[in-house]
Amino acid sequence: MDITDFYDTFFEEAEELLADMERHLLELDVDEPDTEQLNAIFRAAHSIKGGAGTFGFDILQKTTHLFENLLDHTRKGELTLRRDIVDTFLETKDMLNDQLDAYRNGDEPDQEAFERICRTLQQIALEEIGQDLEGGTGAAPKPAAPPKTPEPEPQATDGAAGEGERLVVTLLNVGEKDRQLLVEELAQLGDVIAQGGDESRYEVTLASSVSGDDIEAVMCFIVDADQVQIRSAPHGQAAQAEAMTETVQPAEATPPKPDAEPANSAAASAGNEKQVTTASAPRTKSKGKPKAKSGGESTSIRVSVDKVDQIINLVGELIITQSMLDQTVSELDVVSDGALLNGMSLLQRNARDLQEAVMSIRMIPMDFVFSRFPRVVRETAGKLGKEIELVTEGESTELDKSLTERIIDPLTHLVRNSLDHGIEPPDVREAAGKSRTGKLVLSAKHQGGNIIIEVIDDGAGLNRDRLLTKARENGLPVSDTMSDDEVWQLIFAPGFSTAKEVTDVSGRGVGMDVVKRNIQGMGGHVQIMSRPGEGTTIRIVLPLTLAILDGMSIKVGSEMFILPLSAVLESLQPAKEDLYAMAGDDVVLKVRDEYLPVVAVHEALDVPDAKTELTETIAVIVQGEGRRYALLVDDLVGQQQVVVKNLETNYRKVPGVSAATILGDGSVALILDITGLHRLSRAKKEKRRPERKPSLEALTDQELET
Structure with a gap:
C-alpha cells in the first residue's frame, strides 16, 4: 500500500485545522477562556499529531506532541493564560504551517526553528506549571486530574475515556487498504481487543484513554466523517470480545466494572450517553441531512482547481458552439422548422443554467x-x-x-x-x-x-x-x-x-x-x-468572476468589440453644441454639466472605414478607474454574455485591450480596456502634436513681438 496517496488529503485538512486553531486562539478571552475553544484547539493539535505520526513526519509530530501537552495543561486549568502565552501559541501555529509546507514540498523543516520553538514551549511549562512536556501523549496526563474536584465534569464533556474504557469503532463502506491503515492507526491510539466484519461494516473494539472525538478526528484524515462511528462498548460486549480473542487480561476488563459502586456505574452510563451524543453531533450538523445509508456518501469532495478550470473552459466552448448554432437557425422558417427552433431555445436555456452551475463551483x-x-x-x-x-x-x-x-x-x-x-x-x-x-x-x-x-x-x-x-x-x-x-x-x-x-x-x-x-x-x-x-x-x-463577462457588443467600421457591461453607464447621440475643442486635438463632450474626455475608438485602434463625423457617431458613456469617458462608436449591436479568453496567454499584450472572446459566427472580438484605451488615445495624439508645434511656437513669438 502506498501511503503517499493520502498526503494531499492530510496537507489540506491539516491546513484547515491550523486555520481553525488560529481563529480560536485569536477569539480566546485570556481572563475567562472558553472551555470549548480550548478543547477545539487541543483536538486540532492532537489530530495533526496523529496524522503526522502516520505519515512519518517526525518533526511535525514532535512539535505538535509538545504543543498538545501544553494545551492539555491549559484546558485543565493548570496553566493560566496570558497575552504573551497566546502569542507564543500563535507563533507555534505558524511554525506548524512552515513545517507542513516543507513536507509538502518534499523538504525537511528548519531544524533550528524546530529546536527554538521546542525550547520555548518547554520553558513555558517549566515556569508556569513546574514540569516539562516530555511525559506521555496529550491524553496521558488525564489520570492526574481526579484529585481535583472540579475536573471530572469537563473531562466527561470532552468525551475523554478512562484508562480502561472500551470503544467500538465502526467503519462503514471502507475498502481493505484503507481499513488496514485505519486499524494500524487505532493500534497507536490504544489496544485493539477485537476486530471483524466486512467492507460494508467493520468493527474494531479498542481500549484507549483517547476520546472518541480525537479518534474520529485522526480517522477523518483517511476517510469521510460519516464512514466512522464511535460508541462506548457495553461491559458484557467488551468481555465477550476479549474472551473470543483470548486476551490475557480478562480480570482487568470485566469484573472490576460490574463490581464497582452502583453510583459510579450510573455515572459511567450517563457519561457514555453524553459521549455518543457529542461524537455524533458534528457529523449530523456537517451533513445537514438525516441518516446517510447510501454507501457512506459525503456531501463534499475535494477537486483540483485545474480540473474545475478545465470544466469551465469546456463549458465555455459549449456556449460558443451553442451561439454559433443559434445564429445559424435564426434564419430558418418558424413554421417549417418550429421543432428545431424550440429545441435550440431549450438548448440555450440549459446551456446558460449549466454555465452558471459550473461557475458557482469556483465561488467561495x-x-x-x-x-x-x-x-x-x-x-x-x-x-x-x-x-x-x-x-x-x-x-x-x-x-x-x-x-x-x-x-x-x-x-x-x-x-x-x-x-x-x-x-x-x-x-x-x-x-x-x-x-x-x-x-x-x-x-x-x-x-x-x-x-x-x-x-x-x-x-x-x-x-x-x-x-x-x-x-x-x-x-x-x-x-x-x-x-x-x-x-x-x-x-x-x-x-x-x-x-x-x-x-x-x-x-x-x-x-x-x-x-x-x-x-x-x-x-x-x-x-x-x-x-x-x-x-x-x-x-x-x-x-464576480474573470471567466464570464456580461458585455455590450459595439461596432466600429467592420470590426466588432465588446465593452464590459459593468463599465457602461449610458449611450447618446452627441449634438454639435455639446462638443468642445480643447488645446491640441482634445475634444470633450458636455453631459449634464459634466465635461467628459472623448475617445474615438477608430482612432485609438486604427480601425478603417469608420464614421469620422462626431455627430454621426454614438457616444457610449463609460467609467474606468473612477473617471468617466465618452467612447465614440458606429453602432450598438446588443448585450450578451461572453466567455473571456486571455489574450496574453494566447497571443500577446495589446494596448487598450484586456481580453478576447469568440462570437457566435466564429469570429474573434476584442474586449476593450476603458482606461487603457484612453491612455492609448492620448499617446497617439501626443505623437501627432510635435508636427504642429513649430507653427504654434512661431505664432506665439509673433504675437509677443507685436
Missing part, C-alpha cells in the same frame, strides 16, 4: 479572505500601540476563487494603512472625544455583476492640505482646484507617503500604488470617501 465565501485579518490586526495594532476592534460583514458573500486569492495582498495593504495612518492612538482619540478603541470594518456585498469590498475606519480621515503639500514636494502635477476625489487618489501615486518616519509597518511609499495596479489587473477599481475627524472608506469594486 469571502470568509476565506476575512478570516486572515484578525491576526493581521492583532499584530499590527500591537506594534503601533493602538486598541482596535475588528468587525467583518458579509462573510458569506461569494467571489471567484482566483480573485479571492489575488485580493488578499491588496486588502492587507489597505488594512495596515488604515491601522497606521487612519486610526489615531488611544490618547489622541480620547482627547478628540472618541472611544479609545478604534473600529475597523471589513465588509463585502454583491451589487449587480460586481462585488463591493470596503475597508472602513473611524479614524482621523484624510487631510486634503497635507496631501496636496506632499504631492507638490514629490513633483506631482496638482492644483488647489482639484476635487476631493482627485486629491484622495493621490495616495495611490508611486512613492507617495505621508508618514513622518519609516517603520516596519509603513512609510516607504510602496504598496498603495501596487494595490491600485493589482485591483485594476483584476478588472476592478478603487474609490475613496473620507471625512476629516470621522474616518475613511476605501471601496474596491470587482467583477
